Amino acid sequence: MSLQERYPAYGGRGPADLRLGLGLGAVATIFMILRIYVRLRVNKFGTTALIWALVAWLLTTITQCFGVISILHGLGNRIAIVEEVGQLHNYLLFTWITVFFFNMAIPTGKVAVAAFLIEMNGQGNPKIRRSLIAVGAANIILSIPQILLAWFQCSPPNALWDPLRQDQCNHVTSVRYSYFIGAVAALSDFYLAIIPVTMLVPLRMDRKLKWGLSFLMGLGVFAGAAAIVRTWAAKFILSDDPSYGVGILFRWGEVEEWIVLISMSIPPVWPLFRPITKRFIKSAGYSRSPKNYMAYDKYASRGGSRHSWPDSRGHHHHFCFFCQGCIWYN
Structure with a gap:
């Protein structure tokens, strides 16, 4: 029996979102396992950053799991189809649970990257250290209203997943704040991707290695681009066909979450791949x-x-x- 037969609300953008999220999640999970191996067997650096990364991975994995359930119950499909097969309640419930964990996973990922760069900076430039702490703290503090707004945009709160009481919900404030926090997330991603380059430039080292490491640690710009798109897609929450439009938001949210984890995990696991490329990049x-x-x-x-x-x-x-x-x- 196919997924379409078992879950009649499954369709539209949902299948593509599901494959993309699970694919990126598998890659990120492999890198996290390798990162743990490097920490235990290769060197003793990066413990704090690894702990933050594991927390971010856990929250992102939970987000992805509920996202899959939401897709099976209509996320990414046309709202008319979701209503026709009687899955509107499940779609609303699991989608907003996904949003709740997503709002926690995103800032945690930024903090994990900042912690990694702080440990990389060591006792180096104190201005960089303070700026990284500020970026991490700002993402956590500014995300708290977004987390709370998800549950207080309806009166009573449980009307959020009740199809018959959607007129008791007002998503405008939450969506407007999404634009603001999305801009903060995008700027943070760009900053966290660029700052490692400024840390590497003063170092006297092989040029290929320097540019290679700069590129690897600059992959966060793709997460910043994804943050911009998913922030733009937040408007679909207020559209006449939210389940279909929110599929775009969810897709780019997946990309942002997983790319952050992947990009921050590539440099720490580099020792495992260094022998392979030793003759190309060598300190x-x-x-x-x-x-x-x-x-x-x-x-x-x-x-x-x-x-x-x-x-x-x-x-x-x-x-x-x-x-x-x-x-x-x-």
Whole structure:
């Protein structure tokens, strides 16, 4: 029996949204597993960032699970079909539960990226550290009204998923705030994608490695683009065919959530792939001063937390846990 036969409200944009979300989710989950492996077996850096990433992954996974249920009950399909097969109640209930977890997953993902970049910055530029803390805090604080608005746009609140009491709901305030918080999310994604480049530029290292790492850590711009589209798509909540239009919002919300997790997980798992590309991108410091690397590795194994140290020649070295080698400042 096909999904269409088991769930008559399933259709429209729903199937494509379902495949896209599950595909991206599978990729993100693989990277999260690899990231845990790297933390346990390869190096001891990134614990705080990993914890935040796992929380973001959990919330995004819950969002995706309820999103799948919503799709099976009409999300992405025409509202007339959803009503005809008697699934309007289930569509409303599971869609708003999805929205609830989505509103928590998005800011948590931003905080996870900020935590990762803070640990990458180490004891470096304090202005960058403060700005990252501000970005993470702003996303959490400004998302609280959005989380609450989802449940207080109807009077009583349970009218939100009651097809017969939709006239007791006013989604205008929630949608307008979605535009604001969506703009904050998009700007945050762009900033979190660009700031690593400014952190890498001062470092003296192989050019291919520098641009490669900049590209990998800049993949968050795609999440920013997705945030812009899903913010624009929030208007469909107020349309005459919300279930079909919200399919666009959900699709780009999926892309934003999973891309954030994928892009933040690629650099930490780079040590696993470095041997494969060793002859293409190689840290200049690692190739020229392996003794310094071994000395630092010995120091780190004793519980050290510094990311940089001077050598006997006065060079200031910085440990790159992406490339598993040493680099130094100009």
